[in-house]
C-alpha cells in the first residue's frame with residue numbers, strides 16, 4: 001500500500017484496500033489504542049447534559065457516537081472520511097435505537113461553522129492527518145470554553161526513520177508525536193488547560209477490543225482474504241514496534257480569549 005498526501009491527509013493510491021478499509025469491512029467497533037475500556041474511562045469523566053452538542057471526528061463504525069447519543073438530549077454529529085464506515089455506523093445507530101447525524105467528510109476542514117459544538121471527540125484519527133491543521137479545526141468548531149477529548153498514538157521517543165516509514169506504509173501516519181509534543185501542539189492550537197486523562201502501552205489487542213462489541217459480532221461481513229492480510233500486517237507492525245508506541249487520552253479546553 002502506498003500513500004500520497006492530499007491537503008494534509010495521507011490518502012492511499014488507487015482503489016486498493018487499506019488498513020481503515022479493512023476495519024470498516026470487519027465492522028470493528030473500537031479501533032483505537034486502549035480499546036473501549038479507555039473510551040468508558042474518559043466517558044465517565046463527562047457530565048453529559050441535555051442540549052450538549054457533540055461532534056465525533058472519524059467515528060468509524062460508530063460505537064462511541066452511539067454510546068454518547070444514548071444520554072438523553074445529547075445531540076451527536078459524527079463524521080468519517082469513509083462511506084463504508086458511515087454505512088456501518090448508521091446501521092449500528094438504527095439497531096441501537098439512538099439518533100446520530102452522520103456526515104461524510106473528505107477534507108481536514110470540517111463542514112461546520114465556527115462555535116457549533118460544546119465537545120469534539122476523536123479516537124485514533126488526528127494522527128493520520130496533518131495534526132496541526134486538524135487541531136485548529138477542532139478549536140474553530142468548538143465554542144470558547146468547549147473542550148475536546150482525543151485518544152491518539154504517541155511515540156515513546158523520537159522515532160527512527162525505519163519505524164516512521166513502517167507506520168506511514170501501514171497506516172498512512174505522517175508523524176507520531178510524543179506525549180509532550182502532543183500537549184504542545186494542542187496548546188499551540190488554542191487549548192488550555194491540556195491534560196492527559198489516561199495513557200498506556202499500545203498492544204495488538206487494542207484493536208480487537210477488550211469489551212466485546214456485541215453489535216459488531218452480530219454483523220456478517222463479506223470480507224475476502226485481503227482483509228486478513230492487512231489485519232495481520234497491522235499486528236506484525238504493532239508487535240515489532242510496540243516498544244516505540246504508547247497512547248494518551250488528552251482532554252483539552254478551548255481557550256476563551
Ligand SMILES: C[S@@+](CC[C@H](N)C(=O)[O-])C[C@H]1O[C@@H](n2cnc3c(N)ncnc32)[C@H](O)[C@@H]1O
Pocket residue numbers: 009020023028029030031032057058059060061079080081082085105106107108122123124125128129
Ligand atoms: C483507526 S479508525 C478509528 C475509528 C473510530 N474512531 C474507532 O475508534 O473505532 C480511524 C478512522 O478515522 C477516519 N478518518 C481519518 N481521517 C479523517 C478525517 N480527516 N476526517 C474524518 N474521518 C477521518 C477513518 O476513515 C477511520 O474510519
